[in-house]
Structure formats: structure tokens, C-alpha cells
Amino acid sequence: MSDSNKVTGHEAHMKKADNLGILNQVTRPLKIVFMGAGSTFFHRLLIDVLNIPGADEGVMKLVDIDSERLELAQQIGEKALTAMGKDKWTIQASTNRREMLVDADYVISCIEVSGVECVRFDNDIPAKYGIDQCIGDTIGPGGLFKALRTVPVFLEVLEDMEELCPNAQMLNYTNPMSIMCLAAAMTSSINVIGLCHSVQGTSHQLADYTGVPYSELKWQCAGVNHLAWFTELSHKGEDLYPKLKAAIADEGELWEKDPVRFDMMKHFGYFITESSGHLSEYLPFYRKRPELIKHYCRDAYLGKSGFYADGWPTWRKDNDEQRRKLLSGEKEFELDRTWEYASYIIQAMETNDPFVIYGTVPNDGLIDNLPYDGVVEVACLVNNKGISPTHYGSLPAQCAALCDWQMRMYQCAAIACVEKDREAAIHALMLDPLTAAVCSLDEIRKMAGELFEAEKKFLPGF
Numbered sequence: 001m002s003d004s005n006k007v008t009g010h011e012a013h014m015k016k017a018d019n020l021g022i023l024n025q026v027t028r029p030l031k032i033v034f035m036g037a038g039s040t041f042f043h044r045l046l047i048d049v050l051n052i053p054g055a056d057e058g059v060m061k062l063v064d065i066d067s068e069r070l071e072l073a074q075q076i077g078e079k080a081l082t083a084m085g086k087d088k089w090t091i092q093a094s095t096n097r098r099e100m101l102v103d104a105d106y107v108i109s110c111i112e113v114s115g116v117e118c119v120r121f122d123n124d125i126p127a128k129y130g131i132d133q134c135i136g137d138t139i140g141p142g143g144l145f146k147a148l149r150t151v152p153v154f155l156e157v158l159e160d161m162e163e164l165c166p167n168a169q170m171l172n173y174t175n176p177m178s179i180m181c182l183a184a185a186m187t188s189s190i191n192v193i194g195l196c197h198s199v200q201g202t203s204h205q206l207a208d209y210t211g212v213p214y215s216e217l218k219w220q221c222a223g224v225n226h227l228a229w230f231t232e233l234s235h236k237g238e239d240l241y242p243k244l245k246a247a248i249a250d251e252g253e254l255w256e257k258d259p260v261r262f263d264m265m266k267h268f269g270y271f272i273t274e275s276s277g278h279l280s281e282y283l284p285f286y287r288k289r290p291e292l293i294k295h296y297c298r299d300a301y302l303g304k305s306g307f308y309a310d311g312w313p314t315w316r317k318d319n320d321e322q323r324r325k326l327l328s329g330e331k332e333f334e335l336d337r338t339w340e341y342a343s344y345i346i347q348a349m350e351t352n353d354p355f356v357i358y359g360t361v362p363n364d365g366l367i368d369n370l371p372y373d374g375v376v377e378v379a380c381l382v383n384n385k386g387i388s389p390t391h392y393g394s395l396p397a398q399c400a401a402l403c404d405w406q407m408r409m410y411q412c413a414a415i416a417c418v419e420k421d422r423e424a425a426i427h428a429l430m431l432d433p434l435t436a437a438v439c440s441l442d443e444i445r446k447m448a449g450e451l452f453e454a455e456k457k458f459l460p461g462f
Contacts, residue, residue: 171345
């Protein structure tokens, strides 16, 4: 188990935050298990937890199958405790997750299956067939095969939780988020919430783009992870969309900050969560021809071809190097609390101070015009009763149609993961918007065969 998120992308979103309206203090020791301690998320989420008012005692149990990275994470954790004066906290570490899961209150998942071994296959084999990916870890061929590798392991973790800590809350940060959470909903009784920072990040970006103080921005957002729509964006009763659309009409400086998202806003009416580069993979419009890529895609997270495949091995090494610098004192810990949801969920559940997050959950009638057998991303109320998703209503028809398309792909992918069904996996690729825009059905089937053969080491049962 190891990093599940891009170092640079994650760090860009780890902004400083305060207690965001939660006032009461935690009154008991916390028992938290962190799955995938090699992840760049680990020490920042640990520091977030240590910043919870009243969280003066507890244990953080670390799990990773990479013993070297696990030891490094344990050392980082212990140094963080010292830096924050938390002498009643302990750090435990083991490659045996079952030992760590016993009687846990909360489990945070940041797992990665296969490390860096499959990232080139995920990118380069589809590229032979004309499928150009920027990130490729949540959708498309790369996202599908990451799911086929990762979901079975995640379901094993949930099965262990059902036995060892059945009342624990699973906080999942691992991608591909929607497929992970859908497979969990299909098979497990564990309470699972899928957490991403794209809603927080995008709402702050929109405040910047519109020049409105964040505290005064009013918005609503719903959809699926990485394709959720800001259906309301206003300031003191004024709809901000007309001004925002006028500001990008000339495709000038503001447009260049987010070309794909602004183009989608121009044509579909609303701004979407997730960076332009990653979003371009969710849609059939932007990456199917070189001239389109040139027009709409830019460097790095704005759409660079192969960005994740080229960068991931280096980002992973850089993360370990940054940890060594923290241990040596060459780099100082940042001890402020970030806006990541995990610590606020824990605080709200422990104190009964209500708090609103955005998470990926089963669509039990939450978005009326999306499939009820799928998962969606909506506002959720957190208190001592747990995490309660809120009813959104209906998305605009054009927005719902694109989300529905994604959800059908996710459903086939989740079935493939749960049942180890190759044909369901191939159907998922056939329903993937970008893949369908580029390839014939015969080409999709042939490509899937190549990917299965290349990654068979990590696909037992397929």
C-alpha cells in the first residue's frame, strides 16, 4: 500500500484552514488507522487530526506493505507528535492490516496497488490506439485498470473491517473514487465516504476568478466526483455567471487559466469541479484529435499528454525525499490545519457539532435525475449520527446526461472489479466517453486484451 494521489496535485490543495465553525472539543482518545502510510497525504492528515480541539490523546496506526516507506512514515509521525507536543499520542506501524484494524474508530484509505509498475502500461498501450490521457487514474483505460487492480484489495480491507471494527467510519481518499465507492456500496456493510478536495479547491478558484471574497460566495454543487456542477454561483443575490461568461468571451488571460472548464461553462452553462486537464479525459470533446489537444490543453494539470505517467515515479521519490528532509531538520513541519475533510468529519462525529462536507455516496434519491443504483457527489451533513447525505434535486438536463454517461461506465467497471469479469471491464471501456470517441469496438476489445496481459501480475482472478 502506498501513494494513491499525485504529490504536486495534492500539495496544491492542502491549504491552511481554521476550525470552520466547529467549536466543541473531542473528549475521548481516538483510534485511527491509516491505510497506505507511504502516501503524501499521511503526515498532513495526521497534523490535521492533532489540530482537532481536545484531541490530546489517541493512537494512529499505520499500515503499508512497503516496509521501508512504512518505517519512514512512522518516524515522520513520531516527529510530528513531538513538534506539536502531543505526548499522549502514539504511532504504531505494521505491514499486517488486521493487527491494526482491531477496534478502530476511523480508517483512512490512501492505498495504491502496483506502485509505479503499471503507470506506463495504463498510458502507453491506450496511446497506441489514439487515446491521449493526461492523468488517467479515475476514468478511461488508465482509470479502469487502476480500479481492476485496486478495488479487490479495498474490498478485502472492508471485509476485515466488518469483522474487526464493524462500526468504524471508512474515509476513502483512494482513486478511482466513484468506482471504489460504488463497489463498496455493492458489497459491504461498512460506512464508506469518498473524499476529494475538488469541491473545496474549485469553489476557492471561483472566488478568485470572480473577485468575490470566499466567505461571501454563495454556491451549490452536485454531480459525480470530478464532474460535479456549480449550479448556483452568486454574490449578495447577484448571479455571477453572466459576468464570468463575459470575462472569458475573448479566450484571453482568464480563459487560459482553465480552458476546458471555461469551454464547458460556455456551452453547458455551469462550471465543473476538477482541473481542465483531468476533466478533458471525462469528455468526448477535447482529446480525440491532435488539433483539439493543442487548442484546449496546456501544460501539467491543464492537460499535458502523459503528465501523470511521466511524473508519478518522480513525484513518489520526491515525497520520500521531502520526508527525509523533515526528519533531518532541513525542512520544517507545517503545523497548521488544512481544509481536507477527514479531521472535520472526525471532529463533527465526536462532538455533534454539525458540519457540511461534499462526498461520494450512494444515490439513494439524492439527485433525482441520475441513476439510483450509482454513486454521486453531494453535500453531506456530519454529526454524531454519522454522515447524512442531503437531497439535491434535479441537475439541469444537459449536466445530468454527462454524469449519467459516466455512471454507466462506473457500473460496468464496478461489476468487473467485484465479479472479476473481463467482459464487464471491456463494456466499461466501450462506454467510456473518450475511448468511444476515438476507437472502434474491435479496437477497444483488442486494447483491453493487451492491458490485461501487460498487468496480469496485479490482476489475480481475471
